[in-house]
Amino acid sequence: MRALSKTLIVAFRVLAVAPIAWHVVSSLKSPHELARIPPTLWPRDATLDNYRELFTRRSFGRYYANSFVIAALSSLLCVSAASLAAYGLARTRASIRGIITASLLMVAFFPPIVLLFPLYELVRAAGLVNHPWGLILPYSALNLPLSIWFLTGYFGQIPYEIEEAAAVDGLSRLQTFMKIILPLSAPALATTGMLAFIFAWNEFMFALTFMNLESAKTITVGVATLSGAFTYEIPWGLLAAGVVASSFPLILLVTVFQRRIVAGLTAGAGK
C-alpha cells in the first residue's frame, strides 16, 4: 500500500509537470517545426518568435495589463472588506458568529451560472461592460465568503489581552484594528489576497460575458478564444506561448508562496 502510494506520488509529479513542460517546449518551436508529424520532442532551432508575435502583433500586452489590474484591485478590495468583517465576527458573540458563518457558506454554495444574467444586467445598467470595475466588484464579492471564513479563524487566535492593552492606551476599535490587528495578521492577509488574486486571474465565464472588446479582454479569455480568430488553421505555436505566458505569473506565485497556500487551504478545512 505504502509503496504503491509512493510510486503514485512520483508518477503524479511527473504527470503534473509534463503537460506544462510540453507547452514550454512547443512554444519555442517555429510554425514549420510544429507542423511536423510526428512532433519533435525537442525544438531543433529554439525561437522566441511566438512570444514576440503575441506581444507585438496581438493584444497580449493589453490582456496582461487588464488581468493584472482586475486581479490586483479585486484582491485588495476583497481583503479589505473581508478583514473588517472577520474582525467584527471574531470579536462578537459565538451564537451570532455561527449564524453569519453558516450564511456565508450558504452563499458560497451557489454555482456562478446562477448569478450570471442578473449580474450582467447590473453591470450593463452601471455602464461597466468592458470596464475593469465590471469584473473587479463581482470578483471581490465572490471571494468574500472563504476569505472571511479563513481570516475569522486567524483573528480569533490573536490574544484579546493585546487589544485590552490598546484600549488602555486610548485606541478606538478601528485604530486597534488598523494599528494592531492588521500588522499582526500580515501572513494571513497575504495568503487570502493571493488566493483572491489567483481566482480573479483564472475566472472565465464572467470575463467572457462582460468584456467583449479586444481592448478589455482578460488574458484567460484572450488565450482561450485565440484559436477562434483564425479561420483555416489553429496557430498552435501561439497558443502554446499563450498558455505559458498566462500561466507564468501563477506558477511564480505558487513557487514563492506554496507553503502558505497549503497552510491556508488546510486551515479552512480544519474547522
Add this chain to the structure above:
Amino acid sequence: MRNPNQKRPGRGLEALFYLPAAVLLVLVVVYPIVRTTFFSFTRTTLDTGFQSEFVGVQNYLRLVSDSRFHTTLWVTTSFTVISVALEFALGLLLALGADSFVRGRGLIRAFFLAPWTLPTAIIAVLWAWIFNDQYGVLNALLTKAHIVQTPIAWLATPTSAMASIIIADVWKTTPFVFLVLLAGIQNVPRELYEAVEIDGGGAWAKFRHVTWPFLLPFVFISLVFRLIQSFAIFDLVYVMTGGGPGGATETVSVYAYQTYMRYLDIGYASAQVGAVVIILAVTTYVLYRLLLRRYARLV
C-alpha cells in the same frame, strides 16, 4: 474568545465593520439569486422585449419534456460521478503515502500544485492540443509505443471526448482533494495508531478504525466542494469541445449559458439553473447525512 470591553469607544459603530462586505455580497450574490429565482417563473425573451410575464411553473415543466436538457443532465452527472470518484481515489492514495511529499522540497511541491492554480480555460487549451489528432503529443507517443496504429481523433467521438475532458479535470483538481485529505490525515492523534498496533491490528485496521473516522469531515468538505464545481463545470467544456461532438459533452451550465446568451430565453435558462441548485442541495444534504452525522456519532 472574550467579549469586547463594553465601554470601548466606537462600540455603536460595530455594524460598520460588516458594511462593505455586506453591500458587496447583497449586490453580487444575494440579489442575483433572488432575481434568477424570479426569472425562472416568468417568460422573459427577446419576443417579450425582455419584459417578464409571470407563467408559474411552466419553465420547470418544459425541463421535464426537453430531451436536450435530459442529455445535458446525463452528461453532467456522468462527468461529475466519474471525475470526482477518480480525483477522490487518487487524492486519498496520494495523501496516505504523503510523507515523502511533506518532506519534499518547495519547488517540487510547487510543481505538484501548479495544475490546480492554472486557469481552467487555459487547461482546456493545453489539453486540447495534447489530444489533437494530427499534431498532438499523445497520439505521437502512443504510435511510437506501438499501442495504436492510426492516430485517434480524441475530441471527435463522444466517448473519447468525454474521457479527454475527465482526464483534464482530474489532472487539475486531484491536488486539491489531496491537500484537503492530507490535512485531515495529519490531524489524526498518533496514539490511536499505537493502540491499534497493541491490539494486533494491521494497516487496514488502522485505516478502517482510526484514519477514516477522523477523515470524514475532510471527506465531506472536499466532496461537496468538488461536486458543486464539477456539476457546474463550464470553462473546460466550453473551451475544449464547445459541448461537442453533437452535444456529447454538453453540460447543464454550457446549455444554460447558450440559452441565456444565444437564445436569449432568460426565463427558461433560469429554470435550468434552478434545477442545478435543487440537485446540488439534495446531494449535499444526502452527503451530510451519510458522512457528517456518522462522524458526530463517532466522536
